Amino acid sequence: MEIKKTAIAGTLESSDIQLMISQADSGIAIDLQSDVKKVFGDQIEAVITTTLNDMGVTAAKVKAVDKGALDCVIKARTIAAVQRAAETTDKPAWEVL
Amino acid sequence: MKSKVNRELPDDLMKELDYKPFETTEIGHPEIQRVAPKVHVSTGDDKIVDSIKQVVADTVKDGMTISFHHHFRNGDFVFNQVMRVIIDAGIKNLTLAPSSLTGVMNDMVIEAIKAGTITNITSSGMRGSLGDFVSHGGLKNPVIFRSHGNRARAIEHGDIKIDVAFLGVPSADRLGNANGMEGNAVFGSLGYALMDAQYADQVVLLTDNIVDYPNTPASIKQTQVDYVVKVDKVGDPDKIGSGATRFTKDPKELKIASMVNDVITHSPYFKDGFSFQTGSGGAALAVTRYLRQSMIDNQIKASFALGGITKPTTDLLNEGLVKKVMDVQDFDKGAADSMHTNGNQQEIDASWYADPDNKGAMVDQLDVVILSALEIDTKFNVNVMTGSDGVIRGAIGGHQDAATGKLTIISAPLVRGRIATVVPDVTTVVTPGDSVDVLVTEFGIAINPKRIDLIAVLSSIPGLPVYKIEDLQKMAEKRVGTPKPLEFTDRTVALIEYRDGTVIDTVKEVKD
Numbered sequence: 001m002e003i004k005k006t007a008i009a010g011t012l013e014s015s016d017i018q019l020m021i022s023q024a025d026s027g028i029a030i031d032l033q034s035d036v037k038k039v040f041g042d043q044i045e046a047v048i049t050t051t052l053n054d055m056g057v058t059a060a061k062v063k064a065v066d067k068g069a070l071d072c073v074i075k076a077r078t079i080a081a082v083q084r085a086a087e088t089t090d091k092p093a094w095e096v097l
Numbered sequence: 098m099k100s101k102v103n104r105e106l107p108d109d110l111m112k113e114l115d116y117k118p119f120e121t122t123e124i125g126h127p128e129i130q131r132v133a134p135k136v137h138v139s140t141g142d143d144k145i146v147d148s149i150k151q152v153v154a155d156t157v158k159d160g161m162t163i164s165f166h167h168h169f170r171n172g173d174f175v176f177n178q179v180m181r182v183i184i185d186a187g188i189k190n191l192t193l194a195p196s197s198l199t200g201v202m203n204d205m206v207i208e209a210i211k212a213g214t215i216t217n218i219t220s221s222g223m224r225g226s227l228g229d230f231v232s233h234g235g236l237k238n239p240v241i242f243r244s245h246g247n248r249a250r251a252i253e254h255g256d257i258k259i260d261v262a263f264l265g266v267p268s269a270d271r272l273g274n275a276n277g278m279e280g281n282a283v284f285g286s287l288g289y290a291l292m293d294a295q296y297a298d299q300v301v302l303l304t305d306n307i308v309d310y311p312n313t314p315a316s317i318k319q320t321q322v323d324y325v326v327k328v329d330k331v332g333d334p335d336k337i338g339s340g341a342t343r344f345t346k347d348p349k350e351l352k353i354a355s356m357v358n359d360v361i362t363h364s365p366y367f368k369d370g371f372s373f374q375t376g377s378g379g380a381a382l383a384v385t386r387y388l389r390q391s392m393i394d395n396q397i398k399a400s401f402a403l404g405g406i407t408k409p410t411t412d413l414l415n416e417g418l419v420k421k422v423m424d425v426q427d428f429d430k431g432a433a434d435s436m437h438t439n440g441n442q443q444e445i446d447a448s449w450y451a452d453p454d455n456k457g458a459m460v461d462q463l464d465v466v467i468l469s470a471l472e473i474d475t476k477f478n479v480n481v482m483t484g485s486d487g488v489i490r491g492a493i494g495g496h497q498d499a500a501t502g503k504l505t506i507i508s509a510p511l512v513r514g515r516i517a518t519v520v521p522d523v524t525t526v527v528t529p530g531d532s533v534d535v536l537v538t539e540f541g542i543a544i545n546p547k548r549i550d551l552i553a554v555l556s557s558i559p560g561l562p563v564y565k566i567e568d569l570q571k572m573a574e575k576r577v578g579t580p581k582p583l584e585f586t587d588r589t590v591a592l593i594e595y596r597d598g599t600v601i602d603t604v605k606e607v608k609d
Binding site: 014015035036038039040041042043067068069070071 | 485486487513514515516576577578580581582583609
């Protein structure tokens with residue numbers, strides 16, 4: 001799936017994560033801010049990367065501001081951000097849900 | 098060597114500072130020799146001093162121990178004024194021994210450490226930028242954390258020998274009769290400062306309100322005071338405590354509070370004449386509300402409420418549901434005002450409150466106590482000192498002391514955001530599991546297996562699921578995942594004393 005524009009999903013409320021996805025030439029680069037980065041940073045980045053891979057996104061820049069979100073929330077916000085960035089919100093990719 | 102809660106303690110530091118590892122929560126019946134302060138004899142007519150600069154020049158010398166109280170909390174104007182003068186005077190190698198350190202003091206303490214003015218600290222706790230600074234190795238010598246009762250014990254033993262105490266008060270007369278109840282920046286009980294007034298070699302009062310002699314009620318007495326300094330303002334009344342206490346509407350906190358109440362009312366301690374201590378957090382305040390209704394429904398009155406006092410507790414006093422309030426500290430204006438007006442609200446010092454080496458402290462008479470936790474582990478050990486990143490961000494307060502109550506309840510959510518509260522091992526042991534009886538979370542409770550009596554009476558209450566604490570820990574981990582272990586260096590940045598003066602755990606420098 002191709003990132004066509006910069007898109008955002010999620011809020012800065014406690015237990016949520018806000019993701020901003022924008023275009024990149026190649027590869028996935030994640031810039032993560034989180035109070036729990038020391039203990040869950042790797043896990044958060046892994047969930048975002050896996051979700052992007054599952055959706056066929058191979059090139060993207062991700063800025064993530066985490067407020068203690070659980071994995072299911074991170075995954076949901078990633079999917080929403082990708083679909084907005086790829087302009088496919090009218091055709092949800094149900095198979096990756 | 099190890100403490101009884103299985104924490105490795107650094108041998109060299111333990112030997113150098115002549116410490117013993119924590120063994121037991123039992124205090125026993127040792128004979129204790131207390132110390133007494135120096136007295137600089139005076140008729141009292143020469144105590145008024147014009148400036149902090151002059152009093153510092155007269156009293157503070159290199160290498161001394163100085164103290165402050167934290168009753169003004171984040172509205173404190175005294176600490177920063179005095180420390181500014183001390184730093185500018187070029188004084189070095191001081192030990193800072195306040196009852197605790199609040200956020201407004203952080204930047205000044207860091208500056209004083211960097212200037213070499215402060216080289217040692219003992220406190221109940223620290224937070225924010227100062228906790229971060231110390232956890233990253235900013236202070237060469239380890240901080241010694243002591244509970245409020247243990248600080249009183251250490252002062253009485255001479256472990257903390259205060260050379261000069263700088264005590265801010267909202268009212269004092271020219272000889273130093275002072276209280277915390279009258280004036281602009283009132284905070285009520287002077288409980289923690291009374292230790293300093295009684296045991297420091299030199300006592301300096303700072304006030305913005307010099308009243309006619311003699312000032313009564315006199316919590317601090319003229320017989321204890323060397324200097325009285327007039328300053329512009331001792332504190333900001335709006336930042337001392339919340340004006341009106343709001344009850345939580347958070348459904349999770351309300352559920353925990355109602356379950357805590359169920360535990361109390363089904364315990365054998367809930368009978369006429371029982372006593373209790375609650376904290377100041379949202380859930381603790383809500384417990385007071387549920388408890389009030391249960392006391393009315395069952396026609397039960399409490400003999401006393403203890404500790405840090407809030408308005409919901411003084412409301413119970415006014416309703417006659419609590420006969421006495423034993424008050425070491427007031428968390429809000431309502432409680433502070435009530436101490437002034439209600440004769441059944443007794444100001445108590447930190448020794449009377451919680452010192453273990455005593456002829457009986459109030460906590461020894463306590464039936465039910467509700468405490469909070471940053472973390473609690475499967476051994477029921479509690480951490481109230483270090484956060485999920487391993488950085489110092491808390492205070493012992495009266496936690497270890499009050500936990501000696503007959504029914505000690507820890508109320509805490511199972512998880513906070515992505516951080517589990519119930520864990521296999523707490524980062525820092527502050528209160529040993531031996532003095533903790535019941536954990537209450539929003540999902541259910543866990544009872545310390547040593548309390549077979551409680552397991553019998555609490556196991557069949559409708560709507561109160563009982564789990565093994567290991568099961569609650571697994572539930573938490575299932576929700577948030579398994580965290581990567583925190584990384585620390587070998588360097589010890591703080592020692593956690595148990596209330597008897599032994600060392601229960603250490604805090605290491607964080608690696609990042």
